[in-house]
Amino acid sequence: MTGRLHLEDLHEGQRFVSAGRTLTAEEIIAFARDYDPQPFHTDEAAAAGSFFGGLVASGWHTAAVTMRLLTESLPFAGGVIGAGGDLSWPGPTRPGDALHVETTVEKVTPSRSRPDRGMASLRIETRNQRGEIAQLFRVNVIAFRRPAP
């Protein structure tokens, strides 16, 4: 709500890069115990013999951390509000991985029916310290027009 960017301030190709955040095994296990208690997310020994060959973060943990980094790096007036999009996890996130988020504005579309707002189409890449994409989210978010003075 404290963001400063309105619809008029956005343009195709605009980029925003977040700070980094390292995920520890403890955090990965704690999140998974609450929300995704599968052995490859909660138990290092069991994870070693699983599909992933070792402990990996729940994709929803990667998504939640991504959102946290977005709230710190996308200063949209009125907040970051999306109704959904295309979400994928091209590779797993493992303990010690340092994630950051690179957001690109792909399109800006004023609303035809609501003069006070529009839509920003975003490509939100969550990358690890090796530059690999841990999560890709393509989403339309609301962009409010600057109120008349």
Next chain:
Amino acid sequence: MTGRLHLEDLHEGQRFVSAGRTLTAEEIIAFARDYDPQPFHTDEAAAAGSFFGGLVASGWHTAAVTMRLLTESLPFAGGVIGAGGDLSWPGPTRPGDALHVETTVEKVTPSRSRPDRGMASLRIETRNQRGEIAQLFRVNVIAFRRPAP
């Protein structure tokens, strides 16, 4: 990993319904403080004057709770493992809403290259106590074939 359903056990139209889970304002605020600290997720008074007209759960909280309910209701052998999909939140989740998850198998596709597995295309609806869809996730998950005896 303790699930019993293999590729051979899945068929189009198969349905799985989870138990319910009620989200309290306290849980909504606690999740949002960690992962989505925007005023409409963390502060009832500020939320009243926001886009949502009141406190709402972060979509990622709805997603995380959905995953928890899935781990309890989709007994796939080897776990529930997806690489991403189409995610949307048709409506907000508010304090006191009781969510449950209805999963439908839309398609079962044996892998051409890997004889030990295939893919199940799932439609995962998260509904509240009024039957409204709070989240829709369409995703392909791995289904392992039953090992030869």
